[in-house]
Amino acid sequence: MNVHRRPGEAETAAPGFAEFVAIVALMMGITAFSIDNLLPAFGPIRAHFSVVEANDLQLLITAYMVGFGVMQIVFGTISDVIGRKKALMAGLVIYAVGCLMAMMADSFTTLLIARGIQGLGSAAGRVLSIAIVRDRFQGREMARVMSFCMMVFLIIPVIAPSIGSGILQVGEWHMIFGAMLTLCLILAVWFGLRMPETLHPEYRVPFSVKAILAGVRRTVSNRRTFGYSSAMGLMMGCLMAYIAMCQQIFEDGVYHLGLLFPLAFAAIAGVMGVASFINAKLVRSVGMRRLSHFGVCGFTLLGLAQVVAALAFDGPPPVILYCALLALAQALFALTVPNFNSIAMEPLGAVAGTASSFIGFYTTLLGAALGMIVGRSFDGTVLPLGLGYFLLGAAAVVLVLWAEGGRLFGTQNEGAGH
Known part of the structure; x- marks a missing residue:
């Protein structure tokens, strides 16, 4: 691994590939853990604060995601x-401050503020x-690394609700935020x-509002970057809707x-x-576009299948x-999403921090807003989620077509490595 140091900075032994992937996955996984670990606590939190409307508990996700989205534009640029x-x-x-505030929250409003700070x-x-x-990789190799990170990252949603449930068996919901602080x-x-x-x-730059705005302008003016980022935001809206509604759909x-x-879950x-894992294995040979285009088209069709299933049965x-x-x-x-992200970032290596922060800011806020709209439409059935998947997936396909000039399943402009 290449180490980039300024004069006078202490040398740090670089981690190997597996450890690098694990560290990056944990950086990403803080978000998944902060959301999924809390899902089993919705009932106890509702009872503790006497929340009348069950759908209001979805604000615990929304408040976190709004803070999470807004601050991305700051961290990447800085x-x-x-x-x-x-x-x-x-x-x-x-x-950590948000975790401590949540542990000491004396009202639902305070808890929402703490969640927003956690997101920040x-x-x-x-x-x-x-x-x-992106500092280390580009093209298909970046997509491969991101897929491995995503694979490790997705282990967290597998175990996080069970950890949350286990904590509730031995203590109160406040302890769940203690687990977040520990991580x-x-x-x-x-x-x-x-x-x-x-x-x-x-690539290290002096702080300059002009330079920041130039980086953002370069990001939004690139058709491929903006098209794929927007499509990713729509897909994130589906994920946010699923996370917001899954406790109500499956648990009670x-x-x-x-x-x-x-x-x-x-x-x-x-x-x-x-x-x-399959994506990480295939992306170098098949290509980011072919895999992600297959993914977004199939995702949309499965959204339609959910709608048909919801309407076909008398009940769920x-x-x-x-x-x-x-x-x-x-x-x-x-x-789909890891490859969309890699395609969007590919032209922007010289402004990777600013580009990553703006893309994260944009896709997260778009996803959070769309997820809240779909999630708040929960009516005791699975139909709203299916409609959300189908409509947002179809809109993502349209955006990809626009970004690619009307072509799908090509492999143009995909680098093979760093």
Whole structure:
């Protein structure tokens, strides 16, 4: 691994490939853990604060994602000035403050504020993980690394709800935020000791509003970058809707699985993990475009299949059928989004921090807004989620067609490595 140091900076032993992937995956995984670990606590939180409307608990996800989206524009840009390492450590401090506030929250409003602060801090992990990977890789090799990171990252949603449920068996929901704080401290120590500065010295820039705006302008003016980023935002809207609604669908609103809810959630996330592994293995030979275009088209068709299934049965579809449709859709999501992100970032190596932060800011806020709209439409059935998958997936296909000039399944302009 190349280490980029300024004169006077201490040398840090570079991690090997597997450790590099694990650290980056954990940087990304803070977000998944902060969301999925809390899902089993919705009921106890509702009872503790006497929340009347069940759909209001979805605000625990929305508040986090809004903070998460807004701050990405800051961390990526600052990291181009001060370096990736200092920017990440600042973010982890903010996240830790949010965890402590949540543990001491005395009202639902205070808890929502704490969740927003958590989101502000965790944005550093998301945006800098992509910038760090882009510092080292490009083209199909970047997509391969991102897929491995995504595969490890998806292990967290498999186990996080079970961890949350386990914590609730021995203590109160406040302890779940203690688990989040513990994970934050582990990442801070591991990253601090093992990850060197990856920002290329020639790409380090002085702080300049003009330079930042120039980087953002370069990002939004690139047709491929903007088209794929917008499509990714629509796909993220589907994921946010699923996360917001899954507790109501599986645990107590539609299928009444109760304590089996974490198992259903883990099974679907596990399929996503397998798909990410397949993507990592295939992307160098098949190409980012072919895999992601197949993924987004298949995802849209599976959204339509969910709609048909919801309408065909007098009541909810059989739980096994519904879980299978969701798992296949999420697997295709895993073939799509990492490649969309790599294609969007490919032309922007010289402004990777700013580009990654703006793309993260844009796609997260777009995804959070769309996810909230779909999630708040929950009516006790699975139809709203199926419609969301189908309509947003179809819009993503249109955007990809626009970005590619009306062509799908090509392999043009895909680099083979760094």
